[in-house]
Amino acid sequence: MTLLKGINILVTGGSAIANYPSWVLWLNHAQWFGIPLPMWLFAAVALGLWILLEKTPLGKAIYLIGSNERATLYSGINTRRVLIWVYVISALLCAVAAFLMMSKLNSAKASYGESYLLVSILAAVLGGVNPDGGSGRIIGMVLALFLLQIIESGFNILGISPYLTMALWGTLLLCFIQARGMLGLDRVV
Structure with missing residues (x-):
């Protein structure tokens, strides 16, 4: 994380990148049935994560790794693969959050989050x-x-x-x- 932030600051010179196209700003102001689009996205992500964690083998494996990684490995679960999935999902969610923040502020900077x-x-x-x-x-x-x-x-x-x-x-x-x-x-x- 620190490495990527350092690269970001090096590339941008530490300043904010601003003035995005209007469709980026639209994401923050769009509404569906009177409810802002970011709120719908929050609900969809929460529901998706609930389904993932409570109803899938991957979710059960995530809980097991959190309880005892070594025991989970010995039970035959590929803990490395599960952890890679956890990091991939986390990265995707961070990207979505960054995009929503960018649409709200009409700028992006390494230190915003x-x-x-x-x-x-x-x-x-x-x-x-x-x-x-x-x-x-x-x-x-x-x-x-x-x-x-x-x-x-x-x-x-x-x-x-x-x-x-x-x-x-x-x-x-x-x-x-x-x-x-x-x-x-x-x-x-």
């Missing part, structure tokens, strides 16, 4: 994903993302600094992980 890293980890943990792997559900992630967006929108309306919001997200993440540990929710049975 950095602020979403902490929020992504926080949403995963709040949504019930075990940081050590092996458990988690898509519905929990979706609900956590909605909750975080509502809180962030409220902070914006109140005029709270984005830097203070990021500090709050970091504190909330640390507190939530500590609480999970104290309650024994991360113990492997």
